[in-house]
Amino acid sequence: MTIELVSKTRCFGGLQKVYKHESSELNCTMKFSLYEPEQRADTERFHVLFYLSGLTCTEENFIQKSGFQKYANEQRLMVVGPDTSPRGCNIPGDRDAYDFGEGAGFYVDATKEPWSKHYRMYSYVTKELPTLIRQNFPFISGKFGIFGHSMGGHGAISIGLRNPNLFKSISAFAPICNPSNSPWGRDKTFKFYLGEDIQDEWGKYDSKELVLSYAGPPRKILVDQGTEDDFLSSHLMPETLKDAATANSNVDVELRMQEGYNHSYFFIATFIEDHLKHHAHILNAA
Numbered sequence: 001m002t003i004e005l006v007s008k009t010r011c012f013g014g015l016q017k018v019y020k021h022e023s024s025e026l027n028c029t030m031k032f033s034l035y036e037p038e039q040r041a042d043t044e045r046f047h048v049l050f051y052l053s054g055l056t057c058t059e060e061n062f063i064q065k066s067g068f069q070k071y072a073n074e075q076r077l078m079v080v081g082p083d084t085s086p087r088g089c090n091i092p093g094d095r096d097a098y099d100f101g102e103g104a105g106f107y108v109d110a111t112k113e114p115w116s117k118h119y120r121m122y123s124y125v126t127k128e129l130p131t132l133i134r135q136n137f138p139f140i141s142g143k144f145g146i147f148g149h150s151m152g153g154h155g156a157i158s159i160g161l162r163n164p165n166l167f168k169s170i171s172a173f174a175p176i177c178n179p180s181n182s183p184w185g186r187d188k189t190f191k192f193y194l195g196e197d198i199q200d201e202w203g204k205y206d207s208k209e210l211v212l213s214y215a216g217p218p219r220k221i222l223v224d225q226g227t228e229d230d231f232l233s234s235h236l237m238p239e240t241l242k243d244a245a246t247a248n249s250n251v252d253v254e255l256r257m258q259e260g261y262n263h264s265y266f267f268i269a270t271f272i273e274d275h276l277k278h279h280a281h282i283l284n285a286a
């Protein structure tokens with residue numbers, strides 16, 4: 001797999017890079033960001049943490065706005081941030097709304113035409129990207145961590161729980177906890193990418209359902225949620241995740257309601273240090 005460096009910028013001792021490559025899963029050119037901590041010895045290798053962004057984002061929003069680089073360098077974590085959907089595929093309707101099509105891949109593998117050829121973000125994040133990281137970067141063999149925001153929080157929890165052999169640590173900022181009942185999933189992305197097979201197809205990507213059915217090794221999921229988030233009760237519904245975890249002793253959800261914070265990157269930047277520490281603690285304990 002060939003990757004091409006797009007940019008490289010020193011930041012908090014390490015290097016914030018952006019790469020592009022031809023994606024075989026998504027059938028288009030994709031970019032991803034990668035932060036490499038300052039290399040303290042030629043042989044030093046790092047644990048890898050994936051960050052999945054929310055609706056409308058590219059690989060840029062998180063690296064520009066969250067300030068994670070300082071803590072990634074301190075915690076010795078390599079952080080990889082994919083784009084949120086395939087790009088430039090020119091599918092009719094893929095640029096008409098902020099919450100559907102480009103910028104809204106929703107971390108699923110679409111089964112319905114005309115989306116199924118390109119909208120395969122689940123396989124991109126669980127197969128193509130991990131392989132590419134293993135082949136090209138000083139990665140500590142073992143497991144990855146995964147976290148994300150909003151649509152990316154949904155992606156992190158659902159992908160993490162479905163792939164416990166690949167992802168060992170999970171956390172989220174303002175995740176869409178029950179997308180089958182959220183307007184973003186129910187009326188848009190799930191409906192059109194996955195069709196109407198609610199029981200089988202939607203459940204595979206619904207964090208609340210996956211917490212209920214999870215039977216892998218114990219997982220502790222850190223979730224931060226702002227109380228002034230406009231999407232809180234209508235779209236995100238964190239109480240569904242908490243309730244599901246109460247019914248399954250294999251999953252511990254630490255839900256922290258953060259007073260006065262909204263859905264923005266100001267909120268993410270405020271709590272990002274705790275998330276990087278959460279992942280470093282679990283990944284280093286391996």
Ligand SMILES: N[C@@H](CCC(=O)N[C@@H](CS)C(=O)NCC(=O)O)C(=O)O
Pocket residue numbers: 053054055056057061065098149150151263264265
């Ligand atoms: N009102 C927003 C809704 C989308 C939104 O809030 N996106 C969040 C993730 S769900 C985001 O990270 N936006 C980009 C940013 O804040 O940089 C819009 O229309 O753009």
